[in-house]
Amino acid sequence: AYLLEGNSLTDQKIVMAHVCAHVDFFKNNYFFSKTNRKMIDGMANHASRVRRHMERHGQEVVEDFIDTCLSLENLIDPMSPYINRQAVKKVGNDDEDDGQDRSGRLRSKGYMDSFINPPEYLEAQKKKREDEAKKAKHRFPEHPQRDVLQFLIEHSPMEHWQRDVLEIVRDEAYYFAPQAMTKIMNEGWAVYFHSKILTEKALTAAEVIDYADANSGVLATSPGRLNPYKLGVELFRNIEDRWNRGQFGKDWDECDSMEQKRNWDRRTGLGRDRIFEVRKLYNDITFIDEFFTLEFCVEQKFYSFGFQERSGNWEIMSREHKKVKNQLLAQLTNRGQPVIVVEDGNFENRSELLLRHVHEGIDLDAAQARDTLRNACKVWTRPVSLLSKVEGKGKLLRCEDGNLSERSAEYPGS
Structure with a gap:
């Protein structure tokens, strides 16, 4: 948002009120709580480091490598600041946890032991443990790693300046990740409060029409496109209205009369408190998952659409609430991008990734998968393979020196 010289006074007021609401969201939403609060200084430091690398290695070389890294910047684990991905090893005796001791012997009464733990069973358990230990010893990483950039930084044989550039790209990717995770909520919150501030406090009577015209442009929705401003503000208004009227809880959930629900009003007046609580604790996925109700879907006339091969056109596929909601959630999961993990850093014992x-x-977009694989290969400096499914069958795409090959492969769990 910018206070441009060419803006009218009404536009300037909209921008200032909108930004104030964004600041409130950034400051109080949980998913921004782990971000670097001094990132402006951090980015200035990043810029000086990049300029120093350019002076030493050449501008074109460094810019080309930055472009390569930026094509991989979404290969991070956006939830890692909030959860621990590593399994916590248990301390002490595990016997009581699963009814099985470390030898594989199942707990049993003495007189039943020969039946519950026959010699062939114990031998099979021993072999299984040995195989698992052998695999774990040679597996690198021990578990699939979601943060691909971190793995490349730690294990790729890059030059020092290249590692530094990749660290910069990764740091900034994590800084901006919460914005992608809360786009709908953030913009909805800003529209909600710029509307409140302007219509109740900041506008003169002569400015109302200009404001309405500008605001309608922000909230305009064209067919086939999701407007995060519109969806966000309407959901916040819906939540406030529902909690003001007591449209929540066991009685509300169990009511199956649409007419009764339309006239439901217990005058609880909890709406404002509820939207501030939602602003603090939710991201877009949990926001949509909990508050995108059947009533809201019908009221806002949402539908899902897709490409109809028979007609060759994009058409409405369904107005069913569950399908619409699932499509929305699918678009928001991992910011609508595929989840890629590091499966093996020493693939086929050849130091390949x-x-x-x-x-x-x-399925993956084939063209984007190839481009990403080529750039990952540049960073790893050795062949890189990508295991996926295409039309339900496992496929292994391999890149070596920029050349791509493809073959069938077994996909885990298939």
Whole structure:
């Protein structure tokens, strides 16, 4: 948002009120709580480091490598600041946890032991443990790693300046990740409060029409496109109205009369408190998952659409609430991008990198997968492979020196 010289006074007021609401959201939403609060200074430091690398290695060389890194910047783990991905090793005796001791012997009464733990079973358990220990010893990383950039920084044989550039790209990717995770909420919150501030406090009577015209442009929705400003503000207003009228809780959930729900008003007056609580604790996925109700979907006339091969056109596929909601959530999960993990840093014992696409029903875009693989290969400096599914069958895409090859492969769990 900018206070441009050519803006009218009304536009300047909209910008200032809108930005004030954004600041409130950035300051209080949980998903921004882990970000660097001095990132302006951090980015200035990043810029000086990049300029220093350019002076030493040449501007074109450094810029080309930055472009390569930027094509990989989404290969991070956006939830890692909030959760621990590593399994916590148990301390002490595990016997009581699963009814099985470390030898694989199942707990049993003495007189039943020969039946519950026959010699062939114990031998099979011993062999299984040995195989698992052998695999774990040679597996690198021990578990699939979601933060691909971190793995490349730690293990790729890059030059020092290249590692520094990749660290800069990764730091900034994590800084901006919460904005992608809360786009709908953030913009909805800003529209909600710039509307409140301007219509109740800051506008003169002569400015109302100009404001309405500008605001309608912000909230305009064209067919086939999701407007985060519109969806966000309407959801916040819906939440406030529902909690003001007591449209929540066990009685509300169990009511199956649409007419009764339309006239439901217990005058609880909890709406404002509720939206501030939502602003603090939710991100877009949890926001949509909890508050995108059947009533809201019908009221706002949402629908899902897709490409109809028979007609060759994009058409409305469904107005069913569950399908619309699921499509929205699918678009928001991992910011609408595929989940890629490091599966093996020593693939086939040749120091090659194996990445795996966590397939969740949608195939990769083949062209983008190839471009990303080529750039990952530049950073790893050795061949890189990507395991995925195409039309339900495992495929391994391999890049070596910029040349791509493809073959069938077994996909885990298939």
